[in-house]
Amino acid sequence: MMFQNPEIAIDDLPNMVDLDWQSLDPHFVRRLQVEHGLTALASLAGATAFSVLVPVPPFVTIPLWVLVVSFAIATFAWPGISVPRQGYAVREKDIVFKKGVVWRSVTAIPYNRIQHVETSNTILDRKFGVASLKLFTAGGSGGDLKVRGISANNAERLRVFVLNKIGASIENH
Amino acid sequence: MKIIEPGDWQRTSPLAILFFFSQLIRAIVKNGWQGLAPLAALLLAYKGDLAEKVAIAGFGFAVVTSLIALLNYWFFRFQLTEDSIRIRQGILKRQQLDIKFDRVQGINTTQNIVFRVLGLVVIQFDTAGSSSDEGNLPAVPESFAESLRKRVGRRRGQATETPEGTSKLDPLLRLNWRDMIYIGLADRRVYVVLALLAPFIEKLGETRVDILENYVRDVAEGTMALGVGISALATIAVIVGIIGIFTLISIGAAFLRYHNFELCLEGNTLRSTGGLLTRHEHSMELGKIQTLRLTQSLIQRSLNFYQLLARQARSSQKNSSSKNFVIPRVGVDQAEHLRELLLAPEGSGLTQDPASDRFNSISPFYMRTRILLNAVPSVGLSTLLFTTTGNAYALLFLLWIPISMPFVYLGWRHAGFHFDNQGFVRRSGVIGFRSVALLYRKVQRVTVTQSRYQRKKELSTLRVYMASGSVKIPYIPLSLANQLRDYTLYKVETSKLAWH
Numbered sequence: 052m053m054f055q056n057p058e059i060a061i062d063d064l065p066n067m068v069d070l071d072w073q074s075l076d077p078h079f080v081r082r083l084q085v086e087h088g089l090t091a092l093a094s095l096a097g098a099t100a101f102s103v104l105v106p107v108p109p110f111v112t113i114p115l116w117v118l119v120v121s122f123a124i125a126t127f128a129w130p131g132i133s134v135p136r137q138g139y140a141v142r143e144k145d146i147v148f149k150k151g152v153v154w155r156s157v158t159a160i161p162y163n164r165i166q167h168v169e170t171s172n173t174i175l176d177r178k179f180g181v182a183s184l185k186l187f188t189a190g191g192s193g194g195d196l197k198v199r200g201i202s203a204n205n206a207e208r209l210r211v212f213v214l215n216k217i218g219a220s221i222e223n224h
Numbered sequence: 225m226k227i228i229e230p231g232d233w234q235r236t237s238p239l240a241i242l243f244f245f246s247q248l249i250r251a252i253v254k255n256g257w258q259g260l261a262p263l264a265a266l267l268l269a270y271k272g273d274l275a276e277k278v279a280i281a282g283f284g285f286a287v288v289t290s291l292i293a294l295l296n297y298w299f300f301r302f303q304l305t306e307d308s309i310r311i312r313q314g315i316l317k318r319q320q321l322d323i324k325f326d327r328v329q330g331i332n333t334t335q336n337i338v339f340r341v342l343g344l345v346v347i348q349f350d351t352a353g354s355s356s357d358e359g360n361l362p363a364v365p366e367s368f369a370e371s372l373r374k375r376v377g378r379r380r381g382q383a384t385e386t387p388e389g390t391s392k393l394d395p396l397l398r399l400n401w402r403d404m405i406y407i408g409l410a411d412r413r414v415y416v417v418l419a420l421l422a423p424f425i426e427k428l429g430e431t432r433v434d435i436l437e438n439y440v441r442d443v444a445e446g447t448m449a450l451g452v453g454i455s456a457l458a459t460i461a462v463i464v465g466i467i468g469i470f471t472l473i474s475i476g477a478a479f480l481r482y483h484n485f486e487l488c489l490e491g492n493t494l495r496s497t498g499g500l501l502t503r504h505e506h507s508m509e510l511g512k513i514q515t516l517r518l519t520q521s522l523i524q525r526s527l528n529f530y531q532l533l534a535r536q537a538r539s540s541q542k543n544s545s546s547k548n549f550v551i552p553r554v555g556v557d558q559a560e561h562l563r564e565l566l567l568a569p570e571g572s573g574l575t576q577d578p579a580s581d582r583f584n585s586i587s588p589f590y591m592r593t594r595i596l597l598n599a600v601p602s603v604g605l606s607t608l609l610f611t612t613t614g615n616a617y618a619l620l621f622l623l624w625i626p627i628s629m630p631f632v633y634l635g636w637r638h639a640g641f642h643f644d645n646q647g648f649v650r651r652s653g654v655i656g657f658r659s660v661a662l663l664y665r666k667v668q669r670v671t672v673t674q675s676r677y678q679r680k681k682e683l684s685t686l687r688v689y690m691a692s693g694s695v696k697i698p699y700i701p702l703s704l705a706n707q708l709r710d711y712t713l714y715k716v717e718t719s720k721l722a723w724h
Contacts, residue, residue: 054707056645159709164716188689190692
């Protein structure tokens, strides 16, 4: 299962072992916690209302409470675990993203395949100074890649940088 | 025949009215069939001279639809410019389409019986990107479609190599009436219909049995055993009958769609023609092909043939499927030959023959994950049902685990991949086969994923995203996945050729 007589020695190819990984904005953890905290509060309120209004026996309400509370804790704690494991690395000819705690993945997009770039931010994003970067490649919705939680400055810089790279790759054709 | 020159706005042949009429009827049927039931109820409830009213309504409907078709024709104009074709259409809502030649992926034509006699075609432009600007050009001469093809080819800098006026090239593939029967027999929709009808068949079997049973009893004191036998026979007869009817229908459909199917390669354009009443002509530039997919269902396997699909870039519009070029029946040698031509010159080192020993298998640890994926829901479901209802039958869900195991094993056995310096082929399937071939340089992006378990075993899943969808090779060594990814990126980033 090896390449036979490849055009370039496989060992000479740039690998992804020692990449200069850029991490996401640390404020993004707090920003997600606020969002998840609000969701958790809503579900706590829902559970309270349910157990007060509907006369249900304790063998239903207790598991329900355990479920809601553990869900709230988990969603609150999760960003602290997942965000530090995400990151991106800008290379000469492509941009690489990594993510995942249980399933870890590394995605590489060559600049000469990107069709356009978009940055966006929600109200909550703006409060914490972060933004999302979305890269579009061909192939319908499956072709888009969205990275959330890059600091607003970096997202804008990346957008301009990638745009220039796209322009350069078109001129080379 | 009038030659169509660039510049002026023109109408198509008045026979386009036929096209608009059928389009209108199709739209009414598609959107209005739900209204049929209330309409029928209304007619049934109506007291009075029904026949006369229905005749008047029918006549009125015919007049109105004809008038709309006529107006559609009247307001339909098109203009040819140097690099595009403009279409103005619409009665109340006027619309102008500007179809740029360099965005046209293919020019497809259809030809119904009337148009065929008169040498007219309906042109459909297959454009990259959003499907909203796809247009039809009804009832134009065949020669115009031909000149348009040449023009589009020139715009894209891919002049067709066939000199004008020469006889047609020898087709790469021709399908005859026997092939139609094979295609019809292998149509899986028959079995879907059968599955949907299954509950009714049971009912039907029972009613038939009652009649038969009474009859038998009348003739000679029928025993219970005889009754059961007849019941089973009757059910089998009904099932066989339904399969027979639907098989005939699907053979008929194969004739309608693919009769006299011919596949030609003209320069860089692959072209297929076929169809009994309406002739379809489909063309695709070789450079547009993203993946080649050779598939074989269980029935196709027993009849020893394959289907080959050349997949184009999916348009960015949501819900639009990727555009496929279908070759409905090929043998494995033909498929190999076609791949060499369609992915020329880079794809000639690959093979899509599922039986080839060049395929590497994936790690057997793949099966463990699959078995777990099957076991967890069935254990969960049976536990839940057993604890809540106490019914021991709930434990029958556990049977799913041993039942699924042979399929998991087959899925692993059939999974495989092989690669060379230009591309790779991924083989998959449980009872059938599918092998997908692609070139590295057409890849859009690459992902290498590892689950916790895969990390322990130093395995990973490689997924490459093509413009036509993604292709995944699961459970291969991490080092190999990384090599394939790095090499793919190298090919994409150094290739000077367009991916589409």
